[in-house]
Amino acid sequence: MKSPHAETVTPDRDWYPPAQRLDSPNQDERPPGQQPELIVVHAISLPPGEFGGGHVAELFQNRLDPDAHPYFAEVGGLRVSAHVLIDREGQATQFVPFSRRAWHAGVSRWQGRERCNDFSIGIELEGTDEDxxxxxxxxxxxxxxxxxxxxxxxxxxxALAGHSDIAPGRKTDPGPHFDWARLRQELHEVSA
Incomplete structure (x- = not known):
């Protein structure tokens, strides 16, 4: 599916090649001259504690059926997205080009700067605080x-933070089971 914003993106920087592409309407332009400066790691599962099923993609595309699960009635009206979702098998789906603003951080602050959506890339991991x-x-x-x-x-x-780091007291993800040391080791191996 061709992005409706194809004229404003640069394919070699905006779309991660291994990712499946699904457009989210929950995006807009970053402030003029603003480039990504931060990566924010999130965790999500829909329904809570359940994996698979495509419900996160439905949420990010405003297609979540509020009658499919009692919890969906609570969140179905949210207008949220992330740049990328990584499922439990490590498969990536990209919803928003990196040069555009995804609606993932909400009320947030990083190193004294508010509105992290303006200058960050949001990556959701399929997961919970408990797993x-x-x-x-x-x-x-x-x-x-x-x-x-x-x-x-x-x-x-x-320039790497958890959602809990930029919205303390409001958000807890990616949670206590996210292994930042393991991620640093994996990043070291990628760059070696």
Whole structure:
């Protein structure tokens, strides 16, 4: 499916080649002159604690059936997205080009700057606060971060945060089971 924003994106920087593409309407232009400077790691599962089923993609595309599960009635009206979702098997789906603003962070602050959506890339991992993430997810996340950093030089080596880091007290993801040391090791192996 051709993106409705194809004229404003650069394919060699905006679309991660291994990812399946599904457009989300929940995106817009970044502020003028603003490039990505931060990667935010999230975790999501729909319904909560269940994996697979395509419901996260439906949420990001405003197609979640509120009658399919009681929880969906609560979240079906949200207008949210992420740039990329990595499922439990390490497969990536991209919803928003990296040069555009995905609606993933909400009210947020990083290093004194508010509105993290303006300058960040949001990556959702299929998961919960209660479950460890899979080895395939760490490998896929590290490979994608390496690819993104090579194309967006304003994203420095320390410009990596969890949703809980930019919205403390409001968000807890990616949660206590996310292994930041393992991600750093995977990133080291990708760059070696």
């Amino acid at each position: 460890p993430f899979t080895p395939a997810q760490y490998v896929a996340l590290a490979q994608m971060i390496g690819w993104v950093r090579a194309r967006w030089p304003d994203i420095g080596p320390d």
